[in-house]
Amino acid sequence: MIAQQASREVGSLFEELMAAKDDSELADCVKSIVTALGGESYVFVSLHSSATTASRATHRFLIGCRPEWCQMYNANKWYMTDPFLEYARSNTAPITGSQIVAETQGQREMLVAASEHGFRSGIVVPVHTSATERMGVLYIGSEDSQAVGEKRLTAHRLYFRALAMELLDWSIRMARREVLEAHGITEMDLRVVGYLRSGFTAEDIAREMDISVQTVYVNYRKIKDKIGVSHISEAVKFAEVNDLLA
Structure with a gap:
């Protein structure tokens, strides 16, 4: 008991x-x-x-x-x-x-x-x-x-x-x-970075998200600015280190 x-x-x-x-x-x-x-x-x-x-x-x-x-x-x-x-x-x-x-x-x-x-x-x-x-x-x-x-x-x-x-x-x-709040990272940003980690090209991402390739590159720039890195591959690494990607 x-x-x-x-x-x-x-x-x-x-x-x-x-x-x-x-x-x-x-x-x-x-x-x-x-x-x-x-x-x-x-x-x-x-x-x-x-x-x-x-x-x-x-x-x-x-x-x-x-x-x-x-x-x-x-x-x-x-x-x-x-x-x-x-x-x-x-x-x-x-x-x-x-x-x-x-x-x-x-x-x-x-x-x-x-x-x-x-x-x-x-x-x-x-x-x-x-x-x-x-x-x-x-x-x-x-x-x-x-x-x-x-x-x-x-x-x-x-x-x-x-x-x-x-x-x-x-x-x-x-x-x-x-981390998301500190850097103003959105779910759309994470979606883009997740595609990048999976090996998607800008063209692949544009097709998957039904947006233009130019819009994808604009998203790249915004993501880099938010995180403070010079290359989009560094954003992928940042997301991995901070457990942002499921």
């Missing part, structure tokens, strides 16, 4: 999460879900899979842990050697903290600091999607020992995987909307 009640509670929280209107509402819902599943702290990060560790231009964060931990993480540039992030780039299975072997002094220092700031035990959940090149990593932490905390968190790994996927979907939608 207790398990059924907990399941219903988590299910209700997931419904609230999917209806969240902004990052603040989302963060509150995630915190409630994590707590209901036995966690205490969390960090979710999404990034473009091809992004280098030194450049975080495509990174998006949702923070549910002590702020000083994030400050230390950034100040020490641990994102450049984060073993969990590197694991997530090429794996999809959740992994506990004790399963990660620190190979460098920087990684050892990071893991020690994490254990002192809400991640004494924990589980890391990678998530990938075939629709875009953006990936996500959900870090769940507990103040309990590894023996106790990891056992409890691992028992809920299916819920955590579902949570990570929902957060990645949210991140993709928000990142896309922000």
